[in-house]
Amino acid sequence: MSTTGQPREAVIEIRNLTKIYRDFWGRKKVRAVNALSLDVYKGEVFGLLGPNGSGKTTTLKMLLGLLFPTEGEIKILGQSASDVRKNERIGYLPEESYLYRFLTGEETLDFYGRLFNMSGADRKQRTDELLKLVKVEHARKRQLKEYSKGMTRRIGLAQALINHPDLILLDEPTSGLDPLGSRDMKDLILDLKAQGKTIVMCSHLLADVQDVCDRIAILYGGELKVLGRVDELLKTQNQTQVLSSQLTPAAQAEVEAVLKKHGAQYQVDHPTANLEELFLRTVQESKDRPGRRLIADDPANKV
Amino acid sequence: MNFDAVPFPVLYSFILWAIVIGSATSIVLVISLMATIVSVGVRGPLVFANELGAMVGDLISLSPRRIFALAQLTFREAIRRKALMVFVVFAILFMFAGWFMSSSNLAPEFQVKIYVSFVLRAISWLILPVVLLLACWGIPEDIRLRSMHTVVTKPARRLELVIGRMVGYSFVGLIVLAVMSVVGWGWINRQLPVAAQSQLVCRQPIEGGLTFLDREGNPSEKGINVGDIRMFHSFIEGATKARAIWTFNGVGDQSLDREGNLLLENRFQAFRSHKGDMRRSIYFQYTFVNPETNVRVPYPLKTIDEGRGRTDRINRTLVNVGESADGKKYDIVNDLVTKSGQLTVEVACVDPGQYLGMARPDLFVRTADLPFAYGYFKAVACIGMMMLLVIFMGVSVSTFVKGPVATFLVFSVVMVSYTARDFMGKIVGDPFVLAKAREWSGQLDMQKLEGGGVLESIYRILWHMNPTTDLPVGASTTIMKWIDAGLVNFLWLVYRVIPNLDYFGQSMQYVANGFDVRFDACVLPCILTTLAYFGPCVLLGYFALRVRELEAK
């Protein structure tokens, strides 16, 4: 992990982003994203979390220029979201299989390669490389409609990586994968991070997010509720966790005695604090007290 | 030929095109500027200018490789989604067509006409719906399935996407068309009764200009009308001074056949005011005139062959035994054609009380025929142009409406073009439509429709005023006329935006009637029409794709 406190290059800057869906008559229907501001820094894995309808996919699509913001600004790799040139350095794995199902695995990669104006030789080499990387080499001549869901995700990831992107946007990268595939995907993400790429992912699978993300944002009802480093967010400020293994009951009693002496409230339990808890708590509190920001920006943000 | 083929007015059409594109573009730009200002506020003009700049940027940074990738994708999609099933329908149609056509006893030239027009019509009726559906459903499906997300998040420009789609469908269409036309050509050659095979040619006519003399011998623009519903042909009375005078340009040695004969072919019609001698058709006479030397050489009387036409092989050496009979020999090319290569042929009807009918294309110098395939594939090319036009419109429209709506819209445009375009043309006063209407009705002084615009017409109907009565003077009349003028101008724009599909249909008529498809009067207009729609369709599609959110909601 990089050090805190020193200025970091922002790959994505979102300022005051609002998206209102209107109906046919132009009447406001849904406020999908409301005054969202956040930055994503170079080299980090950033997780966007939120329940269904919280606005995370909308945000992602605005980043990609698929949707146009109602208000606010997006800078992505220093360019406007509607500027097609930014796509040269972006890789995007869509939520489900939006790939062309009548193409074979090989044709798919070749096609997307050409959209990057890659030469034939480059495309060939890159296709072979990626097919090996995502382990669908055996099915390269088969049409995608014959692929399993897991294979489709993998080929989807492969196409997102075809241009050696600096910024990778992953929409639910591990959904539909079996545990092993999920493991592979997470390893791959960490590999990419190690290569210095910036990764933004949306996910429901909190365990996965917890495993790979450096920072997360939790959205609820289109608003940012939580933003911060995963490790810090999960650290509860006025609690101290003592982890021990092979503690005998006698030793445990001794420790309890010490705690009692200092008048501390305590609870002896097996450790369970995780992202899931945080997520559920955030959602619950947002429902109870709408409009309130729960956790401040993480200190690194205040440069 | 059954219609008057005139060279396409290229410059005039180009200017019109520029005006239409200019006004349509300005309307779109003004509306979008206002929309931007309304939605963004004072920063509107700036945003608008940026957008415009980006669009221009996209225009100049097109990548052929990306377009090709998208075209290939489109092609694969069409093929793998069974677009080629159309071949099965085509094959079945042709397998069973023989059942319907073999029983006919018609004369060979009609057999040719029937077979050729059947094949060409079958090809266009099969191919147009297929490309229409393909073109109109491609992009909307792409958006619905969100496959397009994976493309537009790559550096592919939305402009390239539109062009790629068009190119891809064009490829599919052209391949289907090529296969169908070759099969159709083979089918014609195989199925056509042997007796009719020799009629399978591609005539190369030299057409002339036609003027008339009336029965007193005074020049007139038209002959007599004998009550045909379509007054395309006009008639000259027999045994009077009435003449039909054709002048052919560019006649020379090269216009004669190998034995040195001038082939004059006519499609004269007869109208009998009494039964006359029923054992023969009515007589006509050609007289070759050289206006420079005043030599007039009549050719022996011939009977017409109504409904089929007749070809006279006229030996280049003619002996003058006619009215001014000097008994001398005249050479057609050297003595009768003027220095500028003009040949004048006067046609007279000989039988008293009978009438000979003709239109400009009904007499022509028939130069050496070309093989049938030559004209046939030209007509196929014109069908191909129409197909491309449908593809362009389909792809373009499908960027802003869903598949079924797009299909219906393009289909409607085609139908309106076939059924109502001429009527609109009469209202807005298009000179070409008026010329066509004059040809039909025989009314040479026909002008654009009377009765004023919508409001004026309603007013006149309610107050029972006929079109010749002047409207009362006043402010309301002025306002009414202003509104009407605005509406007519709008109609003019709509009229101009709807493509003129006449030429595409005419290409089939040429071949079916045994003629070469004229380049300047048919092939060129087909190509230009299609080209004229390419740019605007691309731009419209691009604009629509760019300003819309691709999330299917």
Next chain:
Amino acid sequence: MNNLTSQQRKFVYLGAILLLLIPIIWLGMPADGTPDSGGTISRLRQQLDLGESDLGDLDPSGAAMNLALLGLRGVAANILWMQADEQKNYKDWAELRVTTESIIRLQPHYVKVWEYNGWNLAFNVSAEWDAVPDRYFWVKEGGKFLQRGVERNRRSPDLKWHVGRVYGPKIGLSDEARFFRRYFYQDPDPQYAKGPDPEFNNAGEDNYLAAKRWFQVANDAEKEQRQSIMDRSIFRSYPARSQLDYAAALYKYGFREEYDREVGDRKLTDEEAKALEIRVREKLKEQTRQAWALGLEDWTIRYGQELFAVEYLPGIIVQMRLEMGEDEIRSLGKSPDGIAQLRRAVDQYQKMNNYRYWRTRALCESEPETAEAHWALFAAGEEYRKQSPAARTFAEQSMALFEKTLEKYPELRDEDNFVEEALTSVLVWSLYMRLEGEKPPEMYPLKSLWEEKQERVPEIERRFERDSRAAY
């Protein structure tokens, strides 16, 4: 199927499609008119005389087309009708013919559709052409078309009657009748090698006899199903009328037709020609008389004795025959009122059908003397044309015979046809006398008629001049 690759599966489908096509072709191919042609269904239909009894033959190809149109038959038919109309305006006859074909594929059981299009081809399109062989071609097209309509609609008497009309009046009464009648047994189309078009005149018979057959078939059908063309009493007169027309045509055109048929491509010497002329004349004299005799029988017995129930006055229906004697009227009429009514009805219907005229004419023409008179007049005309003295002899002979006939049937004095012929004989005679510079004698046969009908002479003279000018 799961272990097949998708390519294999496609081949299986293709194979299945082809397999399915085989029975379609085998079963459904339409017959081309000759026996035992077409697919199994067509053959079976021919053998067993099946076909839907109400409708007539079903047309598998038309049915297939209807299916393919997915219920848009009405729309498609409308478009085709409009197209046909436009093609007519453009004089695009070949295309019109094809469109017509498509229309009847879609509407094979609409009698009116067949009727209209058949009539359009035989009458309208035919008249648009200048050359008589072309006109004849389209008359044939119309006739054949209507016959196919009959096959599809076996029970309709109307269509059968229309076929008869093409064979009879269209060919026999047109201005081009002289040509049409010949073409009927010597088609101008070289492919028939101077024989008749077997699809149109298979038996090589006279057009009126073919018409008579069709009108008879129509009459038979009319007993089962009402016709909707005209008054029933007229409708049923057509077979007999055709026989009478046949006899009249034989006299009018028969000689030249028969003579040319005998000559064929041969070249005759003058003597041979003369001998042949006499032989043909003699043959026709008998043939014509017999035709009239049969016509008389058809007219007065077959047709005249038929019982019609006619609504004489609104609500009053009387049973009558056209050939009804006074005794029968009395016994059927019962009351004096009834008798008067019946008498008036018979009289009215006789007038309507021109019944008495034809009866008298047939009666008189079937007399050997009348036949003799006719042919003498015919010979007189021919000889006059050659300016041979035989003209006078023949003319005098016919004048005497006509005079005799007139004595026997005084009512003929007011029958146009007879008067014209009688006057023509006097005309030929006087013309020849004028030619020789002789004055007519004081007394001659038919003098009273000649003087009484002087006002008709110029017209008859014109007609005679024209006929003798018109070489056949």
